[in-house]
Every structure is written in C-alpha cells, then in structure tokens.
Amino acid sequence: MEAAVPGGAERYFTRWYKPDVKGRPCEDFCVLQHSNRRVAICVITLAEAHPLLQSGKTIKNINYQISANCSRLQNKVSGKSKRGAQFLTELAPLCRISSSDGDEYTIYSCIRGRLIEVNENILSNPALLQEKPSTEGYIAVVLPKFEESKSITQGLLTQKEYEEVLLKRRNAAS
Numbered sequence: 526m527e528a529a530v531p532g533g534a535e536r537y538f539t540r541w542y543k544p545d546v547k548g549r550p551c552e553d554f555c556v557l558q559h560s561n562r563r564v565a566i567c568v569i570t571l572a573e574a575h576p577l578l579q580s581g582k583t584i585k586n587i588n589y590q591i592s593a594n595c596s597r598l599q600n601k602v603s604g605k606s607k608r609g610a611q612f613l614t615e616l617a618p619l620c621r622i623s624s625s626d627g628d629e630y631t632i633y634s635c636i637r638g639r640l641i642e643v644n645e646n647i648l649s650n651p652a653l654l655q656e657k658p659s660t661e662g663y664i665a666v667v668l669p670k671f672e673e674s675k676s677i678t679q680g681l682l683t684q685k686e687y688e689e690v691l692l693k694r695r696n697a698a699s
Contacts, residue, residue, distance in 0.1 A: 541681035543635040569664045583625040584651035610639035638669035
C-alpha cells in the first residue's frame with residue numbers, strides 16, 4: 526500500500542493551534558505558518574474540533590463587517606510593503622459566522638500582524654469552510670511583522686499538544 530502524498534498544506538505549512546479562544550469551549554482555530562524562512566505568512570483556519578465543523582451544523586451566513594466602521598472586506602493592500610493593510614491583534618475579530626441553528630461564532634486572528642486578504646470565496650460558497658477548512662475554506666491570510674515572526678507562535682499549541690487537549694476533552698466528556 527502506498528503512503529499518501531502530503532498536500533500543500535501539510536508540505537509547506539506548520540500547524541499551530543489556539544484552543545478555547547476567549548474562554549469559549551471548543552472554539553479552536555488553526556494557524557498555518559508557511560515554512561518560508563524569510564516571510565512567515567500565516568493562514569487562519571478553523572481547527573478540526575471547532576463546532577462549525579461538527580456534523581449537523583449548516584453555515585447560514587458569513588459576515589466580514591466587524592463594526593459600523595470596520596469591514597475586513599474593505600482591506601486594500603498594495604505594494605511590496607503591504608500598505609493599507611489593517612493591523613490585527615491576537616483577539617481581533619476577522620468575521621462572524623452564523624449557523625442555521627441560530628448559533629453565532631466570532632472568528633479571531635489568533636496572531637498579531639497585517640491582514641493581507643480575506644477569503645471572499647466562502648461568502649458565495651460557505652460549504653468550503655466545512656469541506657476544505659485547511660485549503661480553499663481558509664478564513665484569512667495574515668502577515669506578522671518580520672521582527673515578531675519568531676515569537677508569533679508563543680501561546681499557540683503544536684499539533685501534538687493540541688491532540689492532547691482533544692484527548693482530555695474526550696476523556697472529560699465520557
């Protein structure tokens with residue numbers, strides 16, 4: 526039997542996890558950090574245990590309008606130095622996602638940096654979030670400051686550490 530060939534997300538990105546963001550159980554996010562050593566570009570996605578990825582959830586709406594004066598869709602980036610990019614803190618909301626059962630989830634940046642792009646494709650095809658969360662269903666792309674690129678993973682968990690968190694949750698539930 527042949528071993529599976531790793532896809533782009535597995536081959537070129539390191540997975541980091543932020544569980545229970547803002548103290549909300551199971552609202553976990555995954556930060557895919559590109560392996561390019563010069564630029565630590567990061568892709569923000571839903572982690573596999575996020576409630577939106579559990580069976581039975583249907584995404585009703587995705588909204589990048591954060592407040593009356595702030596829409597992530599208005600983020601206009603230009604040039605090599607990414608002028609015009611909105612600056613994000615770790616707990617900056619990227620979007621709000623509502624499900625057909627009435628639940629609403631705020632998706633957070635999890636890292637400090639400049640917002641390079643949001644995934645507008647999920648607006649017209651929200652199922653991508655659930656079907657391909659690590660690839661076409663990503664939430665946003667964030668570029669940390671170069672001098673902070675080494676420290677952005679502080680406070681994030683490795684894949685192994687995250688699996689331990691999931692195991693503890695399963696054991697606590699049973």
